[in-house]
Amino acid sequence: MKMSAHILLLVLLSFTSSLTYAFDPSPLQDICVADLDSHVFVNGHVCKDPKLAKANDFFFKGLDKPGNTMNKVGSNVTQVTVAQIAGLNTLGISLVRIDFAPNGQNPPHTHPRATEILTVIEGTLFVGFVTSNQNNNRLISKVLHKGDVFVFPIGLIHFQVNIGHSNAVAIAGLSSQNPGVITIANAVFGSKPPISDDILAKAFQVDKKVIDHLQAQF
Ligand SMILES: *[C@@H]1O[C@H](CO)[C@@H](O)[C@H](O)[C@H]1NC(C)=O
Numbered sequence: 001m002k003m004s005a006h007i008l009l010l011v012l013l014s015f016t017s018s019l020t021y022a023f024d025p026s027p028l029q030d031i032c033v034a035d036l037d038s039h040v041f042v043n044g045h046v047c048k049d050p051k052l053a054k055a056n057d058f059f060f061k062g063l064d065k066p067g068n069t070m071n072k073v074g075s076n077v078t079q080v081t082v083a084q085i086a087g088l089n090t091l092g093i094s095l096v097r098i099d100f101a102p103n104g105q106n107p108p109h110t111h112p113r114a115t116e117i118l119t120v121i122e123g124t125l126f127v128g129f130v131t132s133n134q135n136n137n138r139l140i141s142k143v144l145h146k147g148d149v150f151v152f153p154i155g156l157i158h159f160q161v162n163i164g165h166s167n168a169v170a171i172a173g174l175s176s177q178n179p180g181v182i183t184i185a186n187a188v189f190g191s192k193p194p195i196s197d198d199i200l201a202k203a204f205q206v207d208k209k210v211i212d213h214l215q216a217q218f
Pocket residue numbers: 066067068069070071075076077
């Protein structure tokens with residue numbers, strides 16, 4: 001009897017883990033406000049005592065403020081993840097504001113843990129994502145105006161470019177408390193220590209000098 005209960009538990013566990021595969025795990029309690037000072041490493045963050053939770057653990061102020069876009073790419077992402085709202089811990093969701101200068105771009109990047117749904121609040125964006133090798137790296141792109149909504153599926157490389165003559169603003173929801181960002185150019189050409197130019201020259205099918213030039217930009 002005890003043995004079969006164990007087997008049943010194992011089957012249930014493997015079933016639930018396959019259902020939640022590639023997404024943040026479902027919460028097992030009402031609230032689990034992150035204790036960001038804890039030195040215990042768990043998947044996510046340790047919860048602080050729920051009796052000590054307060055409204056400000058679920059609150060962020062300032063998403064009306066534009067980020068400073070005076071940088072090389074002309075964009076700025078203001079994140080509202082579990083690092084900003086401790087109460088997001090275990091809830092599988094977060095938010096960002098993206099500001100774009102004219103001609104600014106949010107360069108090709110991927111979120112390893114989240115699908116993104118974006119809406120344009122101001123301006124005009126050209127956006128797109130590229131499907132995986134299995135689907136022949138197809139570019140799926142669109143011009144978005146104020147009020148338009150677009151989805152970037154989890155893990156896929158995507159970008160947004162301001163093609164209007166004024167600033168642009170977008171708000172996006174992401175399906176993780178901690179979506180993560182891998183900016184392709186920075187990760188490939190700006191890793192520390194660098195990936196050898198021999199490797200990248202073959203990968204990109206160009207002369208090593210081209211790679212050295214690209215690596216020098218990061
Ligand atoms: C984004 O804007 C904030 C607020 O103005 C600023 O502190 C930050 O340095 C900016 N980030 C980049 C990458 O420009």
